[in-house]
Amino acid sequence: MKTYSKRIAFLVSYQTLVPHGGIGQFTKSFIELMDSNNIKVDIITDKKPQDSEFVNSLNATIVYPEDSYTYTTHSGIFMYGDSFCYERMANFRNAMISALSKNLYDAIICNTYETVQVASTMGLEDCIQVIAYTHLESQIFKHTKNPFLHNVNDMMRKQMEVNNITIATQSQFNSDSLSIGSYVCPIPLPEQALLKEYNNPRDGVLFIGRWEEGKNPELYLDLIEQTKLPARVMTNANGAKKFEAKLKALGVDYKIAVSIIGQEKVDFITSCRVAFNPSLVESYGIAFNEQLIQMPTFALEHQRWTKNFTGNFFFETNKKEMAEDVLGAYERFATATDWYGNGNSLKHASAQEQKVFYQWKECFDSFTPKQSNTNTAKVLTYDTVDYANYIKDLNRNVICIDDIRSVLTNKHKYATVIYTDTDTYLSKDPSFQPQVTETADDLFEGLF
Numbered sequence: 001m002k003t004y005s006k007r008i009a010f011l012v013s014y015q016t017l018v019p020h021g022g023i024g025q026f027t028k029s030f031i032e033l034m035d036s037n038n039i040k041v042d043i044i045t046d047k048k049p050q051d052s053e054f055v056n057s058l059n060a061t062i063v064y065p066e067d068s069y070t071y072t073t074h075s076g077i078f079m080y081g082d083s084f085c086y087e088r089m090a091n092f093r094n095a096m097i098s099a100l101s102k103n104l105y106d107a108i109i110c111n112t113y114e115t116v117q118v119a120s121t122m123g124l125e126d127c128i129q130v131i132a133y134t135h136l137e138s139q140i141f142k143h144t145k146n147p148f149l150h151n152v153n154d155m156m157r158k159q160m161e162v163n164n165i166t167i168a169t170q171s172q173f174n175s176d177s178l179s180i181g182s183y184v185c186p187i188p189l190p191e192q193a194l195l196k197e198y199n200n201p202r203d204g205v206l207f208i209g210r211w212e213e214g215k216n217p218e219l220y221l222d223l224i225e226q227t228k229l230p231a232r233v234m235t236n237a238n239g240a241k242k243f244e245a246k247l248k249a250l251g252v253d254y255k256i257a258v259s260i261i262g263q264e265k266v267d268f269i270t271s272c273r274v275a276f277n278p279s280l281v282e283s284y285g286i287a288f289n290e291q292l293i294q295m296p297t298f299a300l301e302h303q304r305w306t307k308n309f310t311g312n313f314f315f316e317t318n319k320k321e322m323a324e325d326v327l328g329a330y331e332r333f334a335t336a337t338d339w340y341g342n343g344n345s346l347k348h349a350s351a352q353e354q355k356v357f358y359q360w361k362e363c364f365d366s367f368t369p370k371q372s373n374t375n376t377a378k379v380l381t382y383d384t385v386d387y388a389n390y391i392k393d394l395n396r397n398v399i400c401i402d403d404i405r406s407v408l409t410n411k412h413k414y415a416t417v418i419y420t421d422t423d424t425y426l427s428k429d430p431s432f433q434p435q436v437t438e439t440a441d442d443l444f445e446g447l448f
Helices: 022-035 053-057 072-077 086-100 113-120 150-161 172-177 217-227 237-250 262-269 286-294 304-308 322-332 336-343 345-365 387-393 401-408 440-444
Strands: 006-011 039-044 061-063 107-110 129-133 166-169 205-208 231-235 254-258 274-277 297-300 315-317 384-386 416-419 424-427
Touching: 006 022, 006 086, 006 113, 022 039, 022 053, 022 286, 022 345, 039 086, 061 086, 072 086, 086 113, 107 113, 113 129, 113 150, 172 304, 205 217, 205 286, 217 237, 217 322, 231 237, 231 262, 237 254, 254 262, 262 286, 274 286, 274 322, 286 297, 286 345, 297 322, 315 322, 336 345, 384 387, 387 401, 387 424
Parallel strands: 006 039, 006 107, 039 061, 107 129, 129 166, 205 231, 205 274, 231 254, 274 297, 297 315
Antiparallel strands: 384 424, 416 424
16 A cells, blocks of 8 residues: 655646646646655546546546536626636535545645635635645736636736735746745646657657637648648647648648647657747746757747746747748758757756756645644544544534644644545554555465
């Protein structure tokens, strides 16, 4: 039985648990990073996620409400300008209560903007570290282009000013841009295999992103039309249909990869020679980071989001000069070796990746949970406690926040707190280890 030193609740909407989005990629890489450092991550989501290869690949317990409110009414009301979805917030609250009925958490990381309010107002913010992570540009900057109503954007920023919550963001640039104190907690590279050299033949201009206005796919297609270079696209299923129709009409060589992950994704990226990322809206840019490690990568000049990255590892261009610039790089960096020897972007990325966990650890270590000075709590009558059984034995129809607070504020009085994949144990015996229940398969293990 594997045991862990911490347990983290990772709040994320079920809609973003897909491989072709930044939050989905962050979910994957964060879980992998924490697992490699003996920290258990539970995904807390608003609805049961769709059964998929990506979701099944995540090494995490996924907790969602037994009955979820639908979002149909919300979508009808806010058809042209979006707002906070209170049905989603209620679903997250119920999922959190379900999770807290079974396990204790050292931190709650809010990845969906509505969860910041949910987590910070449950009455646990002084016992569990609540971390608001800035996935939206509008959480950081006032002047952005997004689908939200004006006061919703204002409220996104104001809710991060609530007492006793921690703000975490992807880069030093984002941190410096925030009006409140924050920690730089980088997104781990989703595919660690991109930190290796690949000297396979390369061709084509890579675009990574969904077909949406902020990603600027039309400008990428304009570039392909002007240069006639092979097109290489990584997108989702809906985007693939639109890209294919456009690229067929252009009559160029093209390949489109749909929602790929793992080695298939690494192989696709490292088979491309140049990348073009004309995105207009990003809070950071995971795809951009992946591209510039492995090949010359272009972005449009005067973009705020590119300040998240070290300038000498990518190129800037504009609509007028992009065709000439990309063609020049296509010839100059004909092989992988040409790029690797140009400026050590791969070596730089590897060095940055080595720091990521320690930056997250600094954030975690900054929080001191509230501790009770009395010894009257019911939980203290037990020398060893299986937390889930303790909560169950309270015989409540719905767990009360004060039941959770009581355990959290007294857990420091136990010699050890041990987390497993499914449970949380507290014991006054420093040598305590959870007992493994043998299954029929376990009994025959090693006999054949």
